[in-house]
Amino acid sequence: MARRHIQARERLLEAARDVVRAKGFSATSIDDLCRSAGVTKGAFFHHFRSKEDLGVEAARFWAETTSELFANAPYHQPADPFDRLIAYLEFRKLLLAGEVPEFTCLVGTMVQETYDSAPAIRQACDATITGHAMTLVPDIQAAMAACGVTGTTAESLALHTQAVLQGAFIMAKARGSAEIAADTIDHLIRYIRLLFNTPTPEEIRQ
Amino acid sequence: MARRHIQARERLLEAARDVVRAKGFSATSIDDLCRSAGVTKGAFFHHFRSKEDLGVEAARFWAETTSELFANAPYHQPADPFDRLIAYLEFRKLLLAGEVPEFTCLVGTMVQETYDSAPAIRQACDATITGHAMTLVPDIQAAMAACGVTGTTAESLALHTQAVLQGAFIMAKARGSAEIAADTIDHLIRYIRLLFNTPTPEEIRQ
């Protein structure tokens, strides 16, 4: 039965992605994951040494799948790096669809519960977030050079975009709605337009 | 023994504030809280119907104590509402002292774990965050009128500041350092200066 080959591991990682985003890492039991993945505990401990190990692997799995999503996304099409940066943020707004657990960030959720008690998970989450932020740096750097923006660095601005997105997710969870998240991304877009001195007049001011 | 009078409830709320910020809500057991507060389980269930009830009360306790802190803070001194807004954000940067669990937000931590499973906690956290944001609205509104800022609302901008702060805390947890949080607040300050068209030239650009 080649169909079952290595299937349990991936099904467990997908279950972790879905269940942890809804219930959080600590509140998600190994039995929850096995039930959701349709496998047994034996399968779980065949593929993962511990729950903490699953957390690390889930963060890596998240990094893999999302980086694939972003690599194939249409926001790379614009010729101008600044336009690509704006297109990226508009794309992040487009992703705010469905229920809250469906569009929020797995690693942002996990790191908040584990940063003090599970260093390996913290590190994996940090690598995932920072790694994604760094994919934005070349475009930001080029746009900064083109527009003559100084006073900050491309790395700092890239990390700031991720901070705003993480904050947007928390607000969406508190409000129980994606609206506030889109609104806060709009503020981020407005900031970047102002910083690069290319505001769209009708949507900024006066 | 009047010394022990009514003390247990407050000690448990303080323990919740400290332990939950470090370990998260789900990972914090009632026994953890009792141990940290130096009381017994009997005392816990005398004052709180359930763990969820404690979560709600902890959010309210957080709202009370922090609103007292902010009410007495020096950022209200500037005569100009815009300057007060900037002073508020500088004050938030000053609060980023000590270890990560000491400066992060209790309700931001709690709501991420409970928004789907404990509606009462979600609501209490939302009320706390939104309530604090609304204290900023009068100054933002006055500053917007004075500077002629349009294209957004004072409420939206106030909520955005809280989103950025929450995101800053997540990044600090991921990185294990407050530095990134201060950096992202600086971006927020830069945004607000640009939006209100009163940049400090040397710290913005050119």
Place this chain on the structure above:
DNA sequence: AATTACATACCAACCGGTCGGTATGTTTGG
């Protein structure tokens, strides 16, 4: 034949919550 990929059965520790009880006020009726 050996390794991989699971399934089943089980365990000790821990979980949130209950319950009978005690010590210390506070109210009230004579």
Place this chain on the structure above:
DNA sequence: CCAAACATACCGACCGGTTGGTATGTAATT
């Protein structure tokens, strides 16, 4: 003024269920 009646604040043993994790067995793949 005092004592019975009641309320509040707290104690800690205990309960059934769940937890992360293990030990052992078995079927499929190589």
